[in-house]
Amino acid sequence: MSATVITITSGKGGVGKTTTTANLSVALAAQGKKVVAIDADIGLRNLDVVMGLENRIVYDLVNVIEGTCRLRQAMIKDKRVDELYLIPAAQSRDKTAVTPEDMVQVVNQLRSEFDFILIDSPAGIEQGFKNAIAPADRVLIVTTPEVSAVRDADRIIGLVEAEEKGPAELVINRLRADMVKRGDMLSTEDVIDVLAINLIGIVPDDETIIISTNQGRPVVMENGSLAGQAFRNISRRLMGQEVPFVNFEDNTSFIKRLTKFFKVSG
Amino acid sequence: MGFFNRLFGRSESKSGKVAKNRLQLVLVHDRVNLSPGEMELLKDELIQVISKYVEIDQQGIEIALTNNNRTSRLTAHFPVTGARPNK
DSSP states (O other), X not given: OOOEEXXXXXXXXXXXXXXXXXXXHHHHHHTTOOEEEEEOOTTSOXXXXXXXXXXXXXXXHHHHHHTSSOHHHHOEEOSXXXXXXXXXXXXXXXXXXXXXXXXXXXXXXXXXXXXXXXXXXXXXXXXXXXHHXXXXXXXXXXXXXXXXXXXXXXXXXXXXXXXXXXXOEEEEEEEOHHHHHHTOSOOHHXXXXXXXXXXXXXXXXXXXXXXXXXXXXXXXXXXXXXXXXXXXXXXXXXXXXXXXXXOOSSOHHHHHXXXXXXXXXX | OHHHHHHTTOOSXXXXXXXXXXXXXXXXXXXXXXXXXXXXXXXXHHHHHHHTTEEEOGGGOEEEEEEETTEEEEEXXXXXXXXXXXX
């Protein structure tokens, strides 16, 4: 078993990196994969709280790197889903406490044990981002269909290429089909046109995300959530399955082209 | 058509389209790290250099920064009206 290491990043803050990391981790584990999620947002940790594991933290990633504890001691086993673990970030340090080399070392110790290692990147383009992508085999970039988010995503695409971790794949989050139909929101086609990278998922804006974060139960754990279904679809695409994109926006021809495009490249 | 749209208080372009156009423009500049202001300076310097060799019609100069699939391209067109006087 040799893990695929996937870093989820964005540039812009608040677009859904942590939500995506949490939900993809659960979705992959729920389908029988052995998964560890790592929160690389040192100083502003949130993966723990989104996953509902905040009360189980004893040790964190910085403890591991500094040798204060063994790697296993920092790994929190999720009791709800088999074979899902979390390594939380430190809350009282900052991104300078960790180097890209540290991250690579920690991840290398985990590679033989897991199918997937998901790394939640902090926002920005500085040390935290560099730490998060250093061990990556694949990079997912999350954006929302808004000007500033797409602009930042574009910058990140360039940086990912520069670090030789490309090509990155795109998740469009918080899409509002009603607004797209009215012409008041960038469509999936608009965003792909501008960014020109492969799309791996479209997640609709969904109240159930807020409810699920309130409860610490990632939305893929429930049925009946459109966002949950979207995250499940992304997890399946990550595993190499061909999953057609849901046509939220009444743009059938583009969506069909996307699915074929993805099949060829995925 | 635009007049009637404005008369009835409808914006000419839907905001989604405006967003896309603005994004395309801003990204073109972001990607080569050349602001619109810097492009003006570039244009002036190019005019200076080219004018040393040939006479150009300054009104007809077109300089554009475009993008295709993450590849950027700077193109410049200078209408040449003749030889530089006193060459």
